[in-house]
Amino acid sequence: MTLSEYLEITTASAERQWREITARAPRTDGKRGAPFVPVETLLCAAAMHVVEYSRLGSSTMHRAGSPAPELAALFRRPVSSIIAKMNNLDGSRPRGAKFDLSVGLVLTGDAQLMTVLYRRLLLAARRVGIGYDALPDFLGLEGGGELSLLGQDELDDGALGDVLTRELPLWLERSPDQSESVTERYLLQYLRVGQHRFATGVLQNCGNECVFCGFGLGDSAKPTLLRAGHIKPWRDSDGHERLDITNGLAACPTHDAAFDSGLMTVRSDPPHLAVTLSARMRHAVETNAAVATTFGPAGLRTDLQTSAMAVVPAVEYLDWHAAHVFA
Template sequence: MATVVHAADVAYAESDYLELTVNGARRQWLDIVARRPLPPGARQVAFVPVETLLCLAGMYVVDHSRFGSGSANRAPEPVQQLARLFRRPPTSILAKMANLDGTRSHGAKNDLVAGARLRSDPSRMAHAYRTVLAAARSAGVGPDVLPDFLGVEHGGAIELLGQDELGGSAVESALESELQAWLRKSDLPEVTTERLMWASVRVGQHRFATSVLANCGRECVFCGFTLTDSGPSLLRASHIKPWRNSDHRERLDIANGLAACPTHDSAFDVGLITVDEDLAVRRSRRLENAMVHNQAVRRAFEPGMLRASIAAPRRAVAPGRPFIDWHREHVFTP
């Protein structure tokens, strides 16, 4: 059985995360698999780098802020898988994610710095993730216990969805204001704090877009366009009330999102179409006039191509009434 080391006894350097080798990670995995569950209330051993890196990877999938101590057991995978594998309660996995996000002040500084660097460089993050998984496999931790939840174990890049919404001067202005708030509560260098904030925004947007696509059945809610293979879908998952106008909660709420093909997404974004309270699709007068005079426009927006009402799977979260009301009042041009 591995020696129990308390969290306060260990401090890892940035290089322990950024320069981790398969052999070094394998030694950590051998200690992890030798652990025994601790009795309730016992102090846990320190997180070793491979655990921290997998918690960091899990943040691409799970919004840890949605779960507290009373709901941690309901957090989705990979939280429960990591908790079982590390012999820790799910609350510890979620707390480590919060530390790495920079939203709590309890995280080790080098964890934060390394995490900020990795999340700002998707190719480097993918390499670290593959290193951890390769070491796990060599230590006997198979995919049944630790699945490849990012889908890049055997190559490929970590693709962040929905990033096109984060451009423009209005977004930059909002993020500059938010950066100042982060700096006031952080004792980290400004460059690290800025990386943390941008990583949080980008990964949060990725989780939002992923959830919206799944909620909408991976098809355009306006016309039904979809591609069923595993390649790029062309679909966009965008906010109903734009990111720049939303608060933090609204930016992550899937009820504030719709999946659409590029044509209908763009038309919705510029106010050529909107959605009424009963989810009926409404065209603007400008669009209807263009349909009369332009055959290509008519083909894209005529009945039969553009649905009378948006559609989604039966158990999908419906668009939130405050969001569609906001779009109709502030974006749509009747």
């Protein structure tokens, strides 16, 4: 096996591998079984963009979201095997197969190649009779478009530098045989893909509309014109907080910028989540008609519409924002 057999896989080769996979007998003993073939590894790399695998432990892997259960059933493997492969691919647990780290690093850093390979794998699957129910189009790219990472505007050089300084030593401890430069590249890709999963989850949780004014295009297609940002800023959050969708809000660019800059905040006053403007912003609303259009009663909700959310923002993040960001 060579790296090119992963990154240059042909449709014909993928079809052969799919036939081998579908001919497997389902495992009932919970063990991982035979080594992963390239088709399986590549689809796990694609699924890293949507499955929140990094927060799952041995007792919670069964809760992994789609497409982890579908891939497990299709590959005749336990879900834990799918999650373990993702952790091997992103470098956080470098104990995988020979090419896991290389495949993960290339594909999380090359969205165009990931898109091409993903479509090729799905085309091969459809040709051998694997339908949408068994293998859903979990990246939404089968009919066109290109993979793009969401939420990357929060990851400016300063924020990335702060997090790298804090977390790179821990990654180096886990991978003592790997150079610092390579480990840093893995960590950067891990952070970027994690931010994409966070942003995707926040947009879905908020119904793909601005929580402050209701702006939305009525679908989940890209671009949305919405931003999915952290309540407690990304650079100030730990690994758990950065991926927690209760630490996120979807907003139109104007309201997102006002929230991020501290010109408004959200205060928890059960059962309400009250939108609160700073003194400076209140003055602008009173004296500037253009500001009033966007931040006055006609353009800004007084409370977040929590009934439209699957989960509501956590109070601890709102309190942090009010104490440390709100001006």
